[in-house]
Amino acid sequence: NAGVTQTPKFRVLKTGQSMTLLCAQDMNHEYMYWYRQDPGMGLRLIHYSVGEGTTAKGEVPDGYNVSRLKKQNFLLGLESAAPSQTSVYFCASRRGGMNTGELFFGEGSRLTVL
Amino acid sequence: ELKVEQNPLFLSMQEGKNYTIYCNYSTTSDRLYWYRQDPGKSLESLFVLLSNGAVKQEGRLMASLDTKARLSTLHITAAVHDLSATYFCAVDSQGGSEKLVFGKGMKLTVNP
Numbered sequence: 001n002a003g004v005t006q007t008p009k010f011r012v013l014k015t016g017q018s019m020t021l022l023c024a025q026d027m028n029h030e031y032m033y034w035y036r037q038d039p040g041m042g043l044r045l046i047h048y049s050v051g052e053g054t055t056a057k058g059e060v061p062d063g064y065n066v067s068r069l070k071k072q073n074f075l076l077g078l079e080s081a082a083p084s085q086t087s088v089y090f091c092a093s094r095r096g097g098m099n100t101g102e103l104f105f106g107e108g109s110r111l112t113v114l
Numbered sequence: 115e116l117k118v119e120q121n122p123l124f125l126s127m128q129e130g131k132n133y134t135i136y137c138n139y140s141t142t143s144d145r146l147y148w149y150r151q152d153p154g155k156s157l158e159s160l161f162v163l164l165s166n167g168a169v170k171q172e173g174r175l176m177a178s179l180d181t182k183a184r185l186s187t188l189h190i191t192a193a194v195h196d197l198s199a200t201y202f203c204a205v206d207s208q209g210g211s212e213k214l215v216f217g218k219g220m221k222l223t224v225n226p
Contacts, residue, residue: 031212042202042218043157050212058213090156094214102147102159103204103214 002026006091006106013081013113021076021109023091030096032074033058033103034066036087043090049074050096081113116141116207120217128225130192135220137186137203145206146179146186147214150199157202161188193224 004025013019023032031050035043045058049068063085065077074093078085088110092103117140127133137146148161161170163179163186170177174197176189186203200219207213 033214035216040218043204043216045213045215048213056212092157102149102162103157104159105156107156 004091004093004104004106006089006109008109009107010110011112013078013111015082015113017081018077018079019081019111020078021089021091021111023074023076023093023106025072025074025091025093025104027093027104028071029093029104030071031094032068033092033094034064034074034076035090035092036060037090037108038087046076046089078111081111083113085111086113087111116143116205116215118203118205118215118217120201120203120220122220123218124221124223126223126225127190127193129194132189132191133193134187134189135201135222137188137205137217139184139205139215141207142181142184143205143207144179144181147204148177148186148188149202149204151202151219152199160201190222195224195226198222198224 007022033048034046044060047066049055052071055066067075091106094103119138121136146163149157151157161177166181168179174191179186200221202219204214204216
């Protein structure tokens, strides 16, 4: 099983450019998440989704947009990248409803904004 | 707002020694998770603790949950170099299981 797959793994952007990170999971999970990880800050939740067609803001949503058009995919967009968005981004998924369990993570996407 | 604190954030210890690390959280929850992250890698699930008094063990690591004290511990027994990693605890937010809030992580270095 592939689990949670993120693309691309690495990307360098110039300030003001836009890009989309794609997350795909093959576990039929209801809930999907985007986190960013910065040194000394742990993981901070950007946006999440509890089902196809739904999205919600997390702790640090500014500058990002998301979409969940299909259950298995969760896209994270940066419309106008800023150096402060240089980070490692992790997508994760988990079961929904009463039986939510641990998160399953993708391998991460390292983004550098110059 | 749920806050999760880990203590200590950095730990350097000798092989063969024992140590306990702590994860405190600020609001009621009965679901706590421990993850491990190796440098440059993703997060790997270690333990899922779903009720008060839950105890899980895997090799040299043992995790427990006290929901009344809002505290989880991760005990390391006879540390070995392979345990060197960053350990995160995460807690489900109150009122539902939609959001997981992470602590800042504890970087463990085990020296020969």
